Amino acid sequence: MDKQEGLLCIFGATGDLAAKKIFPALQQWSDESLPMGRIWCLGRRPLDTEQFIEFIEAKGDVQLSESLRNQLTYHKLEFNDSDAYQALAERIHAEEGDRAGRRLFFLAVKPDAFVPIAKELHRVALLTRGHEEHRLVLEKPFGNSLHSADAIQQQLLQWVSEEQLYRIDHYLGKEMIRNILTIRFANRIFSESWHGGAIERVEVTSVETAGVEERVDYYDQAGALNDMVQSHLLQMVALVAMAAPEDLAPESLRRAKIDILNTLRPDAQGPQVIGQYAGYSEQVPESTTETAIKAVLRSDSPQWAGTQFIIRTGKKLSEKRTEIRLSYRAMPLCVSCNQQIAAEPNQLVIEVFPQEGMHLQFNSKIPGYEYEIEQVLADYCHSCRMIGNKPEAYVKLLKDVWKGDKTLFTSFEELQVQWRIADSIRLDARKGEMVVYPAGSADFLK
Ligand SMILES: NC(=O)c1ccc[n+]([C@@H]2O[C@H](COP(=O)([O-])OP(=O)(O)OC[C@H]3O[C@@H](n4cnc5c(N)ncnc54)[C@H](OP(=O)(O)O)[C@@H]3O)[C@@H](O)[C@H]2O)c1
Numbered sequence: 001m002d003k004q005e006g007l008l009c010i011f012g013a014t015g016d017l018a019a020k021k022i023f024p025a026l027q028q029w030s031d032e033s034l035p036m037g038r039i040w041c042l043g044r045r046p047l048d049t050e051q052f053i054e055f056i057e058a059k060g061d062v063q064l065s066e067s068l069r070n071q072l073t074y075h076k077l078e079f080n081d082s083d084a085y086q087a088l089a090e091r092i093h094a095e096e097g098d099r100a101g102r103r104l105f106f107l108a109v110k111p112d113a114f115v116p117i118a119k120e121l122h123r124v125a126l127l128t129r130g131h132e133e134h135r136l137v138l139e140k141p142f143g144n145s146l147h148s149a150d151a152i153q154q155q156l157l158q159w160v161s162e163e164q165l166y167r168i169d170h171y172l173g174k175e176m177i178r179n180i181l182t183i184r185f186a187n188r189i190f191s192e193s194w195h196g197g198a199i200e201r202v203e204v205t206s207v208e209t210a211g212v213e214e215r216v217d218y219y220d221q222a223g224a225l226n227d228m229v230q231s232h233l234l235q236m237v238a239l240v241a242m243a244a245p246e247d248l249a250p251e252s253l254r255r256a257k258i259d260i261l262n263t264l265r266p267d268a269q270g271p272q273v274i275g276q277y278a279g280y281s282e283q284v285p286e287s288t289t290e291t292a293i294k295a296v297l298r299s300d301s302p303q304w305a306g307t308q309f310i311i312r313t314g315k316k317l318s319e320k321r322t323e324i325r326l327s328y329r330a331m332p333l334c335v336s337c338n339q340q341i342a343a344e345p346n347q348l349v350i351e352v353f354p355q356e357g358m359h360l361q362f363n364s365k366i367p368g369y370e371y372e373i374e375q376v377l378a379d380y381c382h383s384c385r386m387i388g389n390k391p392e393a394y395v396k397l398l399k400d401v402w403k404g405d406k407t408l409f410t411s412f413e414e415l416q417v418q419w420r421i422a423d424s425i426r427l428d429a430r431k432g433e434m435v436v437y438p439a440g441s442a443d444f445l446k
Contacts, residue, residue: 006036006102006133006402007092009126011117012109013041013052013074016215017139019060021170022108025394030068035402036102038095039068040088042077049074079113082120089124103127104401106137110218111148114138115155122159130161137166137401140231141222142410146419153412162412166401171232172408173393173400176352176382180239180324181248183350183358190348193328196307200345201327203310204236206352207317207445212291216283223289224274225429228313230422234261235410237309240324241299250407254414260301261417265424267296267308272428275435275444277316288434291315292444295425318442322352333363333373344375356383 012018018041026034041052052074053064064072075091077084105121107114118136121127127134136156143149156165171177184191193199206228212219219227238257241264245256266272274290281287292314299309328346347361359379366372383390400408410418437443 006104007038007040007096008036008104008106009040009042009088010106010108011042011077011079011113012107014043014045014047014055014059015108016059017108019056019062021394022106022398023056023060023064024062025392025398027062027064027068028392028395029398030065030071034068034071036104037071038073038092039071040092041072041074042088043074044076044078046076047074079109079116079120082123085120085124085126089126092126102133102135102402104135104137108139111138111141111143111152114142114152115159118156118159127160129159130164132163132404134160135164135166135401135404136160137168139168141226142167142415143419144221144226146416146423149412149415149419165412166406167410167412167415168397169231169235169408169410170393170397171352172235172410173397174352174356176350176356176358177236177239178408179358179382180236180350184240185244195303196305198328199307199326200329201308201310201325202237202240203312203325203327204233204240204323205312205325205445206233206322207292207312207314208320209317209440210320211277211316211439212280212283219291220284220287220289224291224293224313224315225422225426229293229295229311229425230418231410233311233313234264234418234421236324237261237264237297237311238414240326241301241304241309243301243303248407250405253407254411258411258414258417260299261414261421263300263304264297264309264421265300266421266428267298270296270428271432272296272425273432273435273444274429275314275437277314277441278436278438279316290429290434292317292437293425293429294444295429297421297425312444314444316437316439316441317444318440319445320354324350324352341371341373343373355381357381 010018010022047055049072053069053072057064075088077088103126105127107117118127122129143152184194238261242256242260245252273294275292277291280291295311297309326348330345332343333341343363349359351357357380359377361375361377363373364376366374397408
């Protein structure tokens with residue numbers, strides 16, 4: 001496809017996500033050569049293209065190259081203003097002429113805007129239902145419960161087909177998350193012991209030190225459960241726990257994830273704990289939104305009998321870290337079994353942030369004349385091996401949408417199961433008291 005035959009429209013182009021993730025990703029992609037022609041930047045602020053670029057560079061702390069700047073056009077568009085869509089369609093048709101090109105519509109907006117935007121795009125003939133080159137990229141969260149996700153999906157399907165929908169979960173574009181399949185299925189040393197008989201606990205953690213800051217309007221409606229657990233953390237659990245897919249085709253991977261997600265439910269023994277950091281209520285008085293959550297899940301799959309899946313996320317905690325930690329069952333040294341020597345359980349940690357890599361804690365003899373055991377570390381730094389531009393998640397995902405590769409995007413069926421789990425965690429967690437924790441607390445990490 002030649003460069004002028006495709007376009008990208010970004011709704012919510014003046015938002016936080018656009019400035020901090022989408023435009024830096026486009027810049028990185030542009031350094032390698034962007035395949036599309038015009039990039040239409042849509043926002044409700046009265047800006048011209050030059051002012052928009054200045055705004056994005058300041059807000060996103062990004063420097064846009066001459067070449068990328070020349071591809072950008074700002075178009076003022078209020079979501080509910082039909083005339084603005086008509087004007088956009090006329091501008092695009094004038095530029096495209098008779099060419100039937102690829103069209104990506106990136107909706108970096110709240111989920112309640114998905115349906116009105118799709119409807120208007122369809123009305124002005126920019127989006128054709130069933131046209132596989134017309135693709136809608138949707139940000140998370142897709143709704144705020146299973147019920148609302150179903151409602152959004154049903155309405156969207158009037159204007160687009162499921163094949164045209166690319167639901168972004170940007171964690172799936174991260175290097176070490178994409179590495180989980182290789183770690184698990186290309187290493188006999190791990191794959192043979194990847195089950196509940198060997199693994200006592202799987203902990204999926206994504207915590208940060210920052211608070212909600214200026215994103216309070218969005219965050220107060222979402223909370224930690226909808227912002228993090230329903231999407232990123234459950235996808236990480238699925239990748240760790242799923243059975244080997246038949247092959248690496250998108251549908252096989254999706255099937256394997258859905259099958260394992262269907263076996264997960266909150267542990268009846270809990271505890272499912274929600275918390276809010278002290279000071280949050282100064283920003284949003286009377287709010288009961290959780291800013292941290294710890295949930296314990298169990299799987300009905302025979303592969304995971306006896307394993308706890310612990311999920312943790314939160315804001316204003318003592319550290320910024322994302323990882324998956326597997327704690328193996330203890331195995332004391334017992335050669336003749338007349339004498340047992342205590343040995344610490346092994347741990348395997350897949351590090352996503354701040355390091356990208358993996359480490360394995362195993363037991364070794366302490367050097368010397370005596371026979372004593374200590375725990376030692378085998379450490380692999382994945383990011384150390386990257387030279388030049390590090391592949392950023394959003395670049396990878398945008399490239400995949402452009403190619404039409406849905407491997408790293410969440411299907412509606414997956415999403416439904418994820419909402420079912422998130423809704424049941426919410427139900428259990430809301431039965432308990434909301435814990436108010438001080439900024440910098442380490443409580444949710446225990
Ligand atoms: N920010 C992140 O790091 C992040 C990460 C993952 C997912 N997401 C998801 O991405 C989506 C956008 O997040 P965000 O943080 O970028 O939100 P945001 O900063 O509030 O930006 C929302 C964008 O929508 C525009 N907008 C709102 N109402 C509008 C209307 N009636 N007509 C036209 N434009 C309108 C805003 O314009 P104004 O600038 O004029 O307000 C802004 O450009 C959300 O669903 C969020 O969950 C965000």
